[in-house]
Amino acid sequence: MRIKKWAVMALFCGIFLTGCSKQTASKEASNSSNKSSQSSKSSVKKTSKASSSSAKAVKLDAAKLTPQESGSLITLYCADRFGGEWSNLLQAGQNGSLTITLHKTSDYEFKQPGSGYAYEAAASGQTGTTYYTLSGSTFYFYQGVKVAGSGSFLGQATKQEMADYIVKKGQLAEFKQLAKKVEIVDKSGQTQRLSEGRSGYFTIPAEMQGTWYSASNYDGETTHSKYVFDQSTIFIQDDKHNRKGHTTTLYTRAANYKAPDYPSEEQIKKAEGWGLPKIVQYKGINYLNVMGWYQGAGDGEYFAVHTENIDGNDVQVLICAGGAGIWVDGIAYRSQAMAEKMQDHQFDDLNYSDSDN
Template sequence: MDKKIGFLMVTGLSLLLAGCGNQNNSKSVSSSSSSSSLLVAKSNVKIDSDNLSPQEAVSLISTYCGLRYGGNWAAMVKQAQKDGLQVNLYPSSKYQLSDGGQGVAYDVTAGGASQGLVYTVNNDNVNIYQNVKQNKKSTKLATVSKAEMAEYVNKKGQGKLVNDLAAQAQVVDKRNGDSNASSSTSSTGDDHKYGRAGIIDVPSEMQGTWYSADNDSDSTIVFGAHSLTFAEGSDRETTQLYKQDPQFGEDEDNYTSEDVQNATKNWGKVSFYNVNGSRWLNLRGWTQSAGDGSSYTVKTETIDGKQVKVLVQAGGAENWTQAVYYQSKDMAQQNADKKFDDLHYEDDD
């Protein structure tokens, strides 16, 4: 079983957000809103504006606004590094916006509490607002394409911040007044909706971006504090990680209900186990009734005489190694399909 299939077994399609486009029509309406200060230390990580996941899109937009306009946008981004980035989706008619876009207002928050930082999407462009309040007219700061945003963020060396925010970002659709919609996640995940009994805290050493070139294909895994994002080619999927109430699994109807499947398509059922001195995180689809899912652990291997941390993905009845991930693309390419003596592979048997 290759790494892509192993992951796709345990996750569904991500919620699709409207694209942000490539046209440039930016014009700031507030001379006091611009800022040239950096949000975090510079890095060499670059952001590609094509094929962004919903979480990456809101993270790119937030980072750009924090850099470009400073003020409340910058403060929110800095707070989101601690509390997590969350965007709530409302009908744009909820507010009196000068450009309601395609009918959806994206209210960007740090941890869920609205701070009046909103954007809408109109064709290929993003309309940016701040200090938005109900029953009060709001004029946009600017209209900017995501391609321009990525270029600006890369120039400022803030690409790693976009990835870090995206790894923990939440997308909550509140247009139907249901905070438990398919894209929703509560702050604790213990509302027992569809058997959800609490969020999973990903081990700190596992969190971050990992790269692999095994199995003749480049792929990336990003572990957030409570999420996993898998990307291969143009495919990109994010799974929120939860504990599942054992009683939920005892009812077979839960696994066959389309309503349950649709509502939990972005949720993953996680458990932990120990094998040969390593602690593994096992991930399965929320309504997955058969199969072993995919398991992950961080190990230290010797590469060219140096001790290197790697992320191991395994699956199958005997927890066979399916792929090894590294902390840089270059190292992944240099060690593509490399086998390590302390890992268990299917052809070893």
């Protein structure tokens, strides 16, 4: 089985656009009271580095982190890398708890606005000045952010880069403890800037969130694709037809909104990158169906997480399908290595079109 060329091109050309980680004992800062002049960054309690042999044996899979664990990871990483307000935040979180609040990116003026949300990281019950955004698989970090402002851009990293960083730093125990203190709050729906029938953001099923990889052969050439699912966005990229990739933000539609039969060019342009989602069950599998916001004809694209037996092991795969028959046109995996190994493999229990057999 292969991802059909038309499916790849459809994703690229706009079916979403308009129509689809033995640690050594922690060194307690017993003499910290004699060093009150140190910066807030150095005042944050840190776990000492793990031995090199232990660090090599530990792997934190960023793709499997919960939203709370992601908040803990980002806070630890930014506190160590950038210090300043992020260090203050970490200290507050260790002494109390943290809240990650989701806002609309359009309410701010970030250098890298990302897609869908602006994430405010703050001590619970307080207004935060530390934020991050997400575009594709890359996070962008800020501090000094004011309401409707921009703040100072600090840097960027992927979630796996951050995971590898805290493992190397020996902060895995802190990561696990802090994750228990993180609360996620969605205030994005409170914005007044939504328009064209958008009533809020659609939350992608947790099991689907993260990064998936596929490899398929067409006309003797292998195409490598990557799918990144965030809370409400889908980023798709491949090395043949869509090198830059494209992000689709999923919105819920107001019940009283009637989409125009013939949207204007201005409406179509404005809705570029908006996806209209719904959950569809077909042959016992729950699919996420994504149509373009103003898509009239066609069936959109379908995605589902399903378990298959590979070499005697139960492995979760991402089904990519399309068409009226919800025919499978691609399978993605949690690692590139698995995608290469299983290239174009067809599973007996899935629904393929006759032309793929």
